[in-house]
Amino acid sequence: MAKALDLYDKEEFYRCLQCAVCTGSCPSAQVVQGFNPREIILRYMLYGEQEEVLRDENLWACTTCHACQERCPHEITITGLLTHIMNLAARRGNLPRNLRETILLMAKTGWSVRANPHSDKVREQLGLKPLKRPNSEEIRMILREAGLGEIMEL
Amino acid sequence: MKISIFTGCVIPIKYPGMEAAMRFLAPRLGIELADVKFGCCPAPIGLKAVHFDAWLALAARNLCLTEEKGLDVVTLCSGCTNTLRETNHILAQDEKKRLFVHDLLRRLGKEYQGSMKIFHLPELLAQEEILARLKERRVRSLAGLKVGTHYGCHYFRPTASMTDGPRDPLFPLPDSMELILEALGAQVVEYNRQDLCCGAALSINAGKSEESLRIALEKIGWMNEAGLEALAVACPACFTQFDTGQLLLSRREPALRTLPVFHIAELVAYALGAEAETLNLKSHKISPTALGAAAPTVG
Numbered sequence: 210m211a212k213a214l215d216l217y218d219k220e221e222f223y224r225c226l227q228c229a230v231c232t233g234s235c236p237s238a239q240v241v242q243g244f245n246p247r248e249i250i251l252r253y254m255l256y257g258e259q260e261e262v263l264r265d266e267n268l269w270a271c272t273t274c275h276a277c278q279e280r281c282p283h284e285i286t287i288t289g290l291l292t293h294i295m296n297l298a299a300r301r302g303n304l305p306r307n308l309r310e311t312i313l314l315m316a317k318t319g320w321s322v323r324a325n326p327h328s329d330k331v332r333e334q335l336g337l338k339p340l341k342r343p344n345s346e347e348i349r350m351i352l353r354e355a356g357l358g359e360i361m362e363l
Numbered sequence: 364m365k366i367s368i369f370t371g372c373v374i375p376i377k378y379p380g381m382e383a384a385m386r387f388l389a390p391r392l393g394i395e396l397a398d399v400k401f402g403c404c405p406a407p408i409g410l411k412a413v414h415f416d417a418w419l420a421l422a423a424r425n426l427c428l429t430e431e432k433g434l435d436v437v438t439l440c441s442g443c444t445n446t447l448r449e450t451n452h453i454l455a456q457d458e459k460k461r462l463f464v465h466d467l468l469r470r471l472g473k474e475y476q477g478s479m480k481i482f483h484l485p486e487l488l489a490q491e492e493i494l495a496r497l498k499e500r501r502v503r504s505l506a507g508l509k510v511g512t513h514y515g516c517h518y519f520r521p522t523a524s525m526t527d528g529p530r531d532p533l534f535p536l537p538d539s540m541e542l543i544l545e546a547l548g549a550q551v552v553e554y555n556r557q558d559l560c561c562g563a564a565l566s567i568n569a570g571k572s573e574e575s576l577r578i579a580l581e582k583i584g585w586m587n588e589a590g591l592e593a594l595a596v597a598c599p600a601c602f603t604q605f606d607t608g609q610l611l612l613s614r615r616e617p618a619l620r621t622l623p624v625f626h627i628a629e630l631v632a633y634a635l636g637a638e639a640e641t642l643n644l645k646s647h648k649i650s651p652t653a654l655g656a657a658a659p660t661v662g
Contacts (some may be wrong), residue, residue, distance in 0.1 A: 236560040238576040240571075240577045240578055241571060269567075269569040270565060270574070271564075272562065272563070273407055273411070273516075273517075274517075274520065274560035275517075275520035276520070276558070279535060279660060292411060296414060296415050299413045299414065305569050305570060307568060307569070308569075312409065312410055315405060315409075321372045321373075321374040321402050321406060322373050322377055322402045323376070328376045328377065332375070332379045334379065336383070337375075337379055337383055340376070341400045343400050343403075345402070348421060350471070351379045351417070351420050351468075352420075355416045355421075357413075357414045359414075360413060360414060361541035
């Protein structure tokens, strides 16, 4: 379950000074009430409010722009932590509908965008070759083997 | 130079004009494109946030496909660039992840070695030799056009894996698009908070379209203040955010001064002689009239 955190050094999160450079740099914190990277570190790592944080739908406001991480004076991999938290939240069913549908579409077709007759027509008009379908069976197999089945039925 | 083209999913389906631009410019700049049946990259704002290992394994599969052909790969999207390059970086650094991915791909008869280079289109074109060819072969100049750039966060962050050498964290932007635009004769204009995220992921992932547009609006405000007449992007998600975003914003705020948005491939192809129809510029929501001012270069 904690696989995603393998990449990141847990200890570093305890170096957080709560200085809020991360929040000041965060595009989403500017516009989404209740989303604040500094507070997520405080609650998740220091207060141990993991269950509450994992249930918070606002987690998904992170655009993964990495501005927080780049600017952190202690070089804490904040986006790495947020990615880890989103991964765990998804396993508990906290996953926005849009995102779930996009991933299911990708598992089905190999692409995250739905191919449609209009785009085929425009491609033809522009002299582009028809779309080459990826091997979606192979893609589904990889998704299953990697464990995505824990989150959604493939 | 022969190289695999990684179009991603959004461009060939939603913005085929950008793909047409790429296929127009490549042969004119001495680049031969090889088509490979890649799947979704998958997106750093999508699957990576939901299931890291599945994201990594699927990206490694794409890398195997180009490696099997012995070719480097060029993308048209900052997100695709990020996924492929980060994956290459992680698999080189992290043994546990590497073993996991090797084991999984071996069962499909694939072997990942990591020998390929991953280019984003602007950095491929910003190489000295190709820039020189671009200057020599362009038939239109963008002289007089004030253009700014928006790179897309995933093209340059995290800097540890996405860039060579250190970069100022307070101004981390690359300069590849600036080099290209200057070669096209355009006047490059900087603007405030240029490295601010476009905000697209807020609506794509979390369905927070209102909040997402507010970020775009802030950026448009700074662009206007700096006097931009056009914006160059390197990512279809950022393109939607600014192109469709400005249309939505201007419906609410009719006084909003809008500016046309271009994928850098479109501007290069246009300068190399592609017509607006070839590039399907009519599909832009914000009418790309700025290009009308671009005068043909003599000779």
